[in-house]
Amino acid sequence: MQFAQRLDQVETSAIRELFKLLGKPGIISFAGGFPDSAMFDVEGIRMASEQALRDEPGAALQYGATEGYQPLREQLALFMQSKGVQGLKPDDLIVTTGSQQALDLVGKTLLDPQDTVWVESPTFLATIQCFRLYGPKVLGVPVDAEGVDVEALASMLKTHRPKLIYLVPTFGNPSGALTSLSRRLRVLELAVQHQTIVVEDDPYGDLFFSDAPPPPSLLALSEQVPGSRDWLVHCGSLSKVLSPGLRIGWMIAPPDLLAKATMCKQFSDAHTSTFAQATAARYLQSQRMPATLQQVRKVYAMRAHAMASALRQHMGDGLSFQNPVGGLFIWATLTGKTGHTTDGALLARLAIEKGVAFVPGAPFFANNPDLRTIRLSFATADESKINQGIERLGQALAQSKV
Numbered sequence: 001m002q003f004a005q006r007l008d009q010v011e012t013s014a015i016r017e018l019f020k021l022l023g024k025p026g027i028i029s030f031a032g033g034f035p036d037s038a039m040f041d042v043e044g045i046r047m048a049s050e051q052a053l054r055d056e057p058g059a060a061l062q063y064g065a066t067e068g069y070q071p072l073r074e075q076l077a078l079f080m081q082s083k084g085v086q087g088l089k090p091d092d093l094i095v096t097t098g099s100q101q102a103l104d105l106v107g108k109t110l111l112d113p114q115d116t117v118w119v120e121s122p123t124f125l126a127t128i129q130c131f132r133l134y135g136p137k138v139l140g141v142p143v144d145a146e147g148v149d150v151e152a153l154a155s156m157l158k159t160h161r162p163k164l165i166y167l168v169p170t171f172g173n174p175s176g177a178l179t180s181l182s183r184r185l186r187v188l189e190l191a192v193q194h195q196t197i198v199v200e201d202d203p204y205g206d207l208f209f210s211d212a213p214p215p216p217s218l219l220a221l222s223e224q225v226p227g228s229r230d231w232l233v234h235c236g237s238l239s240k241v242l243s244p245g246l247r248i249g250w251m252i253a254p255p256d257l258l259a260k261a262t263m264c265k266q267f268s269d270a271h272t273s274t275f276a277q278a279t280a281a282r283y284l285q286s287q288r289m290p291a292t293l294q295q296v297r298k299v300y301a302m303r304a305h306a307m308a309s310a311l312r313q314h315m316g317d318g319l320s321f322q323n324p325v326g327g328l329f330i331w332a333t334l335t336g337k338t339g340h341t342t343d344g345a346l347l348a349r350l351a352i353e354k355g356v357a358f359v360p361g362a363p364f365f366a367n368n369p370d371l372r373t374i375r376l377s378f379a380t381a382d383e384s385k386i387n388q389g390i391e392r393l394g395q396a397l398a399q400s401k402v
Contacts, residue, residue: 009132028389030307030376031357033173033328035240037380039296044288045243045279052278060278066266068095068250069277075284076250080236083205084220092252094262097272099203099237099249103127104268105261106164106199106233106251107134115163118156120148122331122364122373124173124201127166136163138366145322147172147179150186157194164197164233170214171204171327174364174375178325181215188218188225188232196231203237206293208326209301219252230254238280240328241293246276300328303378306386311376314394328379331361334372334397341400344374350396356389 052060059069067073073090080088096102103126111117113135119127121140131138141156142149147169167187169179179187191198200218208214215221219234234252242248251261265271283289304324311319311332318340321332336342344360351358361373378386 006133006135009135010129027352027355027357028381028385028392029357030378030381030386030389031359032377032380034244035296035328035379036299039299040243041283041288041292044283044286044292045246048282048286049275049279051282052275055282056278060275062274064271064274064277066094066262066271067091068093068272069274069281072248072277072281072284075281076236079284079289080219080252084216086220086223088252092258093250094258094265095272095277096235096249096251096265097269098239098244098247099201099235099251100126100130101265101268101272102235102249102251102261103130103166103199103201105264106235107131108264109257109260110163110197111136112163116160117164117166118153118162119166119366120168120172120175120177121366121368122174122361122370123166123366124168125363127201128364128366131166140366140368141165143172143175143177145177147177147183148187150183150190153187154190157190157196161194162196164199165191166199166201167218168201168204169218170202171207171325171329173204173327174329174359174361175331176322176324176327176329177331178214181221184215184218184221185225188222188228191231192225192227197233198231199233199235201235203235203240204327206241207297207300207328209297209304210325214326233257241296242280242283242289246280247272248276248280300379303381303383303386304330306383307376307378307390310387310390314390315397318397324378328377330376330378332374332376333370334374336372336402338397339401340397341402342372343400344371347374347393347396347400350399351393354392354396354399356392356396358393 077088077090111134115136117131117136117138118141120143142152222229237249308323318338319332320335321330324330334342348360359375362369362371
């Protein structure tokens, strides 16, 4: 069978391929990028779904508007306002089938084969593949513990004009980096100065571990940088904080782009499940979200601390990393200081033999991958499993003596 040539630009997710190896009994996985199902507010979601069927069964079960179920759009606008986004109206956003669809709509509406897209290096693996499907060249921009390197970005923009820049400013996947307030403002200034679209992906913004929340989103800060809202696309999601199974995301963008995205979504899936939307709307109306978020943050913070402590105990100087302050991941670099391997892929194979799994870092780079890097998720294992799994990882590293 002859497939479309654009498929030559993409490949199956390395994470999905890794999952095929996880059938080994007793394996402890730090590979996934999903939340812990034990954290789902099952009772609250059940009550919300029952209320949706009781109050508006026809609307919940019928075809709906492509833009989204209006009560949910209203609740999402209020949700964003509670996070500092001023003046947002329900019509300023569309509901998408997860934020992943929002990113795909960005690709469909904006990207051509001759274009260039800049992403953080490293960045969310699925975004690289999603954008490549539309033919552009995807290149990386340096990132450190404070997020995207804005000086490098400014320098690159002096000589090149990408079609868009994709960022995960708050607890990026895989890096866990938290972009500082000053850098966020500088990104917005650069977007206006160079008239370049910035796509802000924010699935992890509510998963912070300290008492104080992270800096406001680019969308919230756009009020401080005149003209920046015209160059900003914001993608949000309930998947990491409520339930990925509901597949509820949203996209906030300038009106002309939002209209084109709505048109493309209509051709794709007509609309996101109205039942899922009605359930999410009732859940947000119930005011259960703050308590849910508080519990999720508490549990993930404990697991992050447990993993960081175990890594220091069992990996020693063979691994360097930043203590996570939010999100779901620890991003680490094999140092070679202890005389062991610096090859993340090799360590992953040895780790599987020891009964523990993680994701090598190379696939998260659009270009020039750092083969020394690895990503570990602390979200789905309890503290006992984390300690046991990292001990196994230490044994795998010890076996890799070079």
